[in-house]
Amino acid sequence: MEKSSKNKKLVIYYSFEGNTKLIAETIASDIEADLLELKPQKELNSKGFMKYLWGGSQVMMKKKPDLHPLDKNPQDYDIIFIGTPVWAWTFAPPLKTFFSTVRFNNKKVALFSCNGGQNGKTFENMKAELEHNDIIGEIEFFEPLVKEREKDIHRVKEWTKDILKNL
Incomplete structure (x- = not known):
């Protein structure tokens, strides 16, 4: 059965260690939404403390890593969930790339994040x-x-x- 064009749902996310992916896939499965994973062309390979150093420096330097082409257009959706890991108290650099290259307006958007400390200003x-x-x-x-x-x-x-019930 084809999804109605009314209230078409999309979950957009970037995940480094799998935490955000778990939440994104749970949302998509639970509400029958399409899934769009943001994949950097060159992923960070750091582990342990170095991942925080490299990830934080990418945020501070306002890096926008090149992403693999997107296979879905957010313009085609009414409700969009966007998820990110928290890096240096904000969203991860692949989302910076996404926000600077993909524009959409007048959508209903829900935000989610996964962190190992604080959400900061994410x-x-x-x-x-x-x-x-x-x-x-x-x-x-x-x-x-x-x-x-x-x-x-x-x-x-x-x-x-709750979100979908209150729309």
Whole structure:
């Protein structure tokens, strides 16, 4: 059965270690949304402390890594969920590339993030990039792959259900 053009849903995300991917795939599966993974042409290979050093320096230098071509157009969707890991208290550089190259307006947008410490200004900075859209929700997770996986899966399902119910 083809999805109705009304309220077509898309989940856009970047994931470095799999935490954001877990949440994105849970949302997409639960609400029957399409999935768009942002994939840098050259992924960071750092592990341990070095990943924080390299990732944080990319954020501070406002890097915009080249992405593989997108296989979905956000303009074709009504409701968009956007997820990111938190790097240096904001969204990851692949989202910076996405926001600078893909424009969409008047969409209903929900934001989610995964972090290992603090969310910082992640949502505030994302909202600034999405100023001509209606932000309908935001939620953060603390390392869902290793901390409280089942609880976080339940939380995100309840969150998406509430968002869609209130539209």
